[in-house]
Amino acid sequence: EGLPFLIPSALLTLVLGVIGWKWLTFFGILCTLFIAFFFRNPKRIIPTLPNVVISPADGRIIHIGECEEERFLKERTLKISIFMSIFDVHLNRMPVSGSVLQRSYHPGKFLVAHVEKSSLLNEQNALILEAEDRLKILLVQIAGLVARRIVCYPKVGDALKRGEIFGLIRFGSRVDLYLPTEVRPLVRVGQHVKGGESIIGYRG
Secondary structure, rough: OOOHHHHHHHHHHHHHHHHHHHHHHHHHHHHHHHHHHHHHOOOOOOOOOOOEEEOOEEEEEEEEEEEOOOOOOEEEEEEEEEEOOOOOOOOOOOOOOEEEEEEEEEEEEOOOOOOOHHHHHHEEEEEEEOOOOOOEEEEEEEOOOOOOEEEEEOOOOOOOOOOOOEEOOOOOOOEEEEEEEEEEEEOOOOOEEEEOEEEEEEEO
């Protein structure tokens, strides 16, 4: 996903260096390094404990609480929201092992992602997952102020493993996770989590 940005930036920087424009070359190097940093894919150790829900994204927990999810699941759920800054890894990972029951894309605005109303108004992509124990989970990728592209790989019917990469959101965004109310949250607001590695809930 990063190559369409990284290659042109690197080539332009090379041309500027050949021409001898030192300051622009220095700026081009910084841009190229930032792009490589943004699209990085660090190795993650996926937890093997049973009945746990892991974070679908890197970022800061900005909301934990029960709510009525009326658009897709149409039931009371535990909502956990994660804000991804431009400095976080932006790959998204499966919170549980399961299959994709429904996928739904909605165009919208590009409000600052940590604002609560962005959950409803911003451009977003929703996945309804059925876990191996038949529990249904809603996962929503939400574009932010700078983000202009949501990437989601799986199709309806695809089966994925816990921690498996399923997509990304470019340049600052948010992920909302709607879980059954019996799931016990193991994180707190303000805590920084790692996608595919941090345990955020327990299904006991």
